Amino acid sequence: MTPPLSSLRILDLTSGVSGPWCTKLLADYGADVIKVERPGTGDESRGHGPFTGGVPDRERSALFLWLNTSKRSITLDVQTPTGRDLALRLAAQCDAVVVDRSSHELERLRLNHEDFAAVNPSIVTTSVTAFGLTGPYADWRATNLTSYATGGQHYLTGDGDREPIQNGGYHALYQAGTWAFGATLAAVWNARETGVGQRAEVAGQEVMASILEIYMPDFAYRKAETLLTRRGNMATAVVGIYPVIDGHIGIHAMPKNWPQLLDSLDMHWMAEDERFKDNRARLRNNDELMAQLYIWTAGVTKAEAYERGGRYRAPISPVNTMADLLASPHLDARQFCREIEHPAAGAMQYPGSPARMPATPPQVRPAPLLGQHNAEVYDELGLMARDLATLAAAGVI
Amino acid sequence: MPDLSSPTSNLPLTGIRILDLTMVWAGPSGTRLLADMGAEVIKVESARSWDMLRSLHFLSGPPEQWWDKAAYFNHNNRNKYGITLDLQTPRGRELALRLAAMSDVVFENYRADVIGKLGLDYADLRAVKDDIILVSMPSHGKSGPESGNVAYGTNVEQLAGLASLTGYPGMGPHKSPIAYGDPNAGAIAAAAALAALLHRRETGEGQHVEVAQWEAMIGNVGEFVLAWQMALADDPAADIDAWSERQRHGNRHFSRLQGVFACTGEDEWVAVSIGTDAEFSALCEAIGRPELARDARFADVVSRRHHQDELDATIVAWTRGRSQDEAADTLQAAGVAAAPVLKLQRLLYDRNLRARGFWETVSHAAAGEWDMEGPVWRMSRTPAHVRISAPMFGEHNRWVLGELLGLSEAEIAALEAEHVTAREPQAGVHS
DSSP: OOOTTTTOEEEEOOOSSHHHHHHHHHHHTTOEEEEEEOTTTOSGGGGOSOBGGGSOOTTOBHHHHHHTTTOEEEEOOTTSHHHHHHHHHHHTTOSEEEEOSOHHHHHHHTOSHHHHHHHOTTOEEEEEESSOSSSTTTTOOOOHHHHHHHTSHHHHSSOTTSOOOOOSSOHHHHHHHHHHHHHHHHHHHHHHHHSOOOEEEEEHHHHHHTOOTTHHHHHHHHOOOTTOSOOTTEEETTEEEEEETTEEEEEEOOGGGHHHHHHHHTOTHHHHOGGGSSHHHHHHTHHHHHHHHHHHHTTOOHHHHHHHHHHHTOOEEEOOOHHHHHHOHHHHHTTOSEEEEETTTEEEEEOOOSSBOTTSOOOOOOOOOTTTTHHHHHHHTTOOHHHHHHHHHTTOO | OOOOOSOOTTSTTTTOEEEEOOOTTHHHHHHHHHHHTTOEEEEEEOSSSOOGGGGOOOOSSOOTTGGGOOHHHHHHTTTOEEEEOOTTSHHHHHHHHHHHHTOSEEEEOSOTTHHHHTTOSHHHHHHHOTTOEEEEOOSSOSSSTTTTOOOOHHHHHHHTTHHHHOSSTTSOOOOOSSOTHHHHHHHHHHHHHHHHHHHHHHHSOOEEEEOOHHHHHHGGGHHHHHHHHHHHHHOTTOOHHHHHHHHOOTTOOSSSEEEEEEOSSTTOEEEEEEOSHHHHHHHHHHTTOGGGGGOGGGSSHHHHHHTHHHHHHHHHHHHTTSOHHHHHHHHHHHTOEEEEOOOHHHHTTOHHHHHTTOEEEEEETTTEEEEEEOOSSEESSSOOOOOSOOOOTTTTHIIIIIIITOOOHHHHHHHHHTTSSOSSOOTTTTO
């Protein structure tokens, strides 16, 4: 049982979150990912805290350890002519190269798709950037916050009477990475069918702008602005987050879930109440419905609410913390997390892969130490040990 | 024949056929990605089991043929073909199996137990096509003590821990404005289907892929799962609720000076994100306060974080007199990461997206003409566009049943008479 992408080899020229998340998915599902890091410092996420032991250490960053499992790390300065030449020699053996720089930078480095295609006509060049390779924002500086801001979701997140907020972590960057993962596979599929590669481009802004649920489609179609406000934690009384005794729960009940929700709440009288008799009435009496829900939630724990939701098949869920995830009996029964022992950071529980492929299960290895695979990767390229010493002395690797 | 006026022969996934049993958002957003790339996606609905998005149209009346006019449905199902087939009837199931036998991938996002009750589980599909790929997308997965639970997109981010990390400083957990779990699971499922296809290409073997939407979201907060374990290792008495609250810092960041700042105009904001000392100097220069770059209170990343409230006040004093575009342009020109927090009214006309041709005008026989986001996977040699508008209810019955399955006119008429197929959805199913 080999992982599904065992026949793929990927050259990874990215750093940070988007590109590394894309190539982590490729690597965990079996692709041989050669991660190119800057000599000395490596991927910028190596400097991102927290760190095991609480002290900054390039081999102990939570973000780096998470985003770089199963890859092989080499050091290589692609800004030097020798480094560029070695990158192209590696690309000649790869199905895809993943880049996250702007078109101007790629031009300056002469590491565009055309440069890779010159040595490997079937190669796919996946570009993952905040704003795309073209357009007026192409050279803009970007972080997760600016990608979130320009994608539309930011404006809609938070309370109407306060500033908009982003959601926790790096979701605009993660989404760009997830979509780059799929785009890479679609282009590789096509390259295998036709023998010809191409550039697959994913822009974070476009990813975010295309996942605006009903909001953007409805506005684009009707031009009505009625839905386009920040509505805080309550889209409606039955789509929102409520406080409970020991934390919070979420409810997301569609009209067809109403009977099951009443079963869970043990509030069957509401079925007979004119104010709540159908969806239209419930929306009209939203505040009164919300008041009823607050009364119920004030008397239950997260676990009790979730248990009742499960028993009656109503969409009620706990707002889980990281500790809840690690203690979840369901995830435990499904053996979701896996323990990974890293030589510098030690053993920790890592979340499992996002899609289960039991016939071809992923094989996940710890994130590499900086330059850990220099000897074997450069050996595969035909370099001698003494060549490596020369390259290291010159600062190329 | 469906409208094939735009040829699909030069798209990345030309030749792949997908039987799509999914509805609402998670599944359809995944099959849309593959449909955009040229896969032939056949979406199956029935009179009593139709896609709920058809009812979310917000049109007054409601108008005639409302089920074909919901923008939410029409966005998520463009580039697909649509048929009606009641899978709860023996004849409907039999025809679905015949379609599966001609397909490469079957997608379903039913509750965990439904596909088995329909007699269309992996073993059933495999019996008619040995190398079939089935992608299942139940919220909690198909095994485990909670597999019978029901969850939608906002539940998914709550289950996955994201909501516990989102919120204003000092306040409780916050939800995303969208059913965020859905498109996340969709993008993962589409990629997983491609991984399974690549594996089939190498080995000839199909497989059953399972995307539990809850699990598919946890990876997006993976570094927090590790970070909490690091915190516990440092202090075994660490309190998860206090730790979670510290992660909820609105727009702020633990090592960057960042936030959103009010501009001229109602509810208009510019996002600014500063990392290095050089970026901070550039900001001070751009807002006409160069002396702040030499101020001891703001000398380095750590002191800037300690004094962020003062800096926020300084920045907003400058942004308040400027439009969000002017503020972003000025700061970007100075070398600072800044961007407008775009309202959707502006996003539709955003100069970057317009210059890149992101919005495409579509024409739909029942719903008319409007702008829709184009395919997000941008291929340089095989560029994709919106080729066909979303299927009207049962629009491609005749093509699929007649041309693909080879049924006679009489057989097709009999299916309709027996209510296996339908031309209109039953009202009231989703109200």
